Amino acid sequence: MKVAVVEQSEASERALVQQARAGDRRAFGELVTRYMRRAYYAALGLVGSHEDALDLSQEAFARAFRARANLDPDLPFYGYLYQIVRRLCFNFLRDSRTRRARMVEATPWLMDQAGARAVATDPARSAERSELCAVVQAAIERLPEREREVLVLKEFEGLRYREIAELLGIPIGTVMSRLYTARRNLAAELEGVL
Amino acid sequence: MSDKELRNQEERARRLIMASIDGELGGGEREELERLLDAYPALRAEWERLQRVKEVTGAMRLRPAPEEVWSDYWTSVYSRLERGIGWILFSVGAIVLLSYGAWAAVRELLADTTMPWFVKASLVALTVGTVVLLVSVVREKVFVGQRQRYKDVER
Numbered sequence: 288m289k290v291a292v293v294e295q296s297e298a299s300e301r302a303l304v305q306q307a308r309a310g311d312r313r314a315f316g317e318l319v320t321r322y323m324r325r326a327y328y329a330a331l332g333l334v335g336s337h338e339d340a341l342d343l344s345q346e347a348f349a350r351a352f353r354a355r356a357n358l359d360p361d362l363p364f365y366g367y368l369y370q371i372v373r374r375l376c377f378n379f380l381r382d383s384r385t386r387r388a389r390m391v392e393a394t395p396w397l398m399d400q401a402g403a404r405a406v407a408t409d410p411a412r413s414a415e416r417s418e419l420c421a422v423v424q425a426a427i428e429r430l431p432e433r434e435r436e437v438l439v440l441k442e443f444e445g446l447r448y449r450e451i452a453e454l455l456g457i458p459i460g461t462v463m464s465r466l467y468t469a470r471r472n473l474a475a476e477l478e479g480v481l
Numbered sequence: 482m483s484d485k486e487l488r489n490q491e492e493r494a495r496r497l498i499m500a501s502i503d504g505e506l507g508g509g510e511r512e513e514l515e516r517l518l519d520a521y522p523a524l525r526a527e528w529e530r531l532q533r534v535k536e537v538t539g540a541m542r543l544r545p546a547p548e549e550v551w552s553d554y555w556t557s558v559y560s561r562l563e564r565g566i567g568w569i570l571f572s573v574g575a576i577v578l579l580s581y582g583a584w585a586a587v588r589e590l591l592a593d594t595t596m597p598w599f600v601k602a603s604l605v606a607l608t609v610g611t612v613v614l615l616v617s618v619v620r621e622k623v624f625v626g627q628r629q630r631y632k633d634v635e636r
Contacts, residue, residue, distance in 0.1 A: 312559070312562070316555050316558075316559070319554065319555050319558050320554075320555060323551065323554045323555070324551070327546060327550075327554075328543050331543050331544075331546075332543060337544075337546060341546070341550060345554065345557050345558050345561060346561065348558045348561075349558055349561035349562055349565065352558075352562055353562075353565060395544060396543065396544050397541050397542070397543065397544060398541065398542060398543075398544045399540055399541050400540055400541065400542060401540050419537065420541060423537060423538065423541060438538070441503065442538045442539065442541075443541075443542055443543045447505065448500075448503070448505055460492075460496065463495070463496045463499045463500070464492070464495065464496070466499050466503075467495045467496075467498070467499050467531075470499075470502075470531045470534045470535070471527075471531065473534050473538070474530050474531060474533075474534045477534065477537070481530070481533045481534065481537065
């Protein structure tokens with residue numbers, strides 16, 4: 288039953304990509320609605336700001352449509368879109384103006400589930416968890432972009448190693464190595480709070 | 482054990498630690514990891530440290546976006562697509578009009594017999610220089626970018 292649903296979904300995506308490739312904006316709109324959340328959260332994990340993630344993910348869709356001749360109906364649309372999202376995000380992070388602006392205003396983009404649950408019952412614990420969340424967020428922001436990307440895909444998007452490897456076009460071993468380095472760097476940054 | 486074998490074993494241990502923390506250990510790998518952790522106390526300490534990092538990050542998630550964002554999302558993307566076409570048409574129109582205006586002005590000034598020769602010469606130099614610079618920039622953007630085979634390789 289589940290296999291049949293997946294096949295049906297893949298077939299409908301293939302049809303939508305074919306129509307979008309031919310310039311059909313309605314079909315492209317369907318793809319946007321299908322993947323807007325995923326694209327937004329992928330960008331949020333990389334740039335750490337709601338407004339920038341919204342802007343960059345929307346720009347990625349616009350660029351995907353402009354370059355629709357490169358769309359391959361036999362490949363997952365999200366894989367194609369994600370490449371644009373990550374390139375836009377990395378360029379954004381490397382931009383010196385962006386770096387200056389980010390130093391001025393840091394916005395919370397992570398939330399702690401345990402802390403959120405404790406708000407009513409244990410305010411002290413909630414405050415403690417909220418502080419920890421801010422420290423973790425700052426530590427993730429200091430990670431090199433490749434390590435941060437793999438960590439976000441694993442921890443916050445819940446992808447398996449194989450899925451991350453396919454999305455990034457790298458071997459599974461590289462995914463694991465980057466994740467290891469990312470976590471080791473995080474452990475060093477969080478030395479006092481772990 | 483040679484340096485290369487040692488490096489391979491370290492890499493293998495790191496991967497086993499990651500797979501263990503993320504619940505992706507394959508058949509037989511759990512026993513292999515246990516053997517390594519028993520043999521190397523430093524590795525066990527590292528494993529415990531990374532396990533704590535996983536517990537902390539695992540309890541966190543990305544802050545959800547306000548719900549109204551999603552209802553306007555496609556409209557914003559659509560506006561970008563429209564603006565893109567608008568900019569292309571605007572740029573083409575502006576380039577054609579400015580080029581024609583410049584050409585008409587140069588022709589008029591060169592035909593003016595009262596104008597000193599050095600002003601005419603400067604005008605010609607300015608025009609040729611502008612064209613050379615424009616062609617060079619366009620050539621770099623269009624042709625050189627396409628021929629750089631490794632421009633998308635991320636280092």
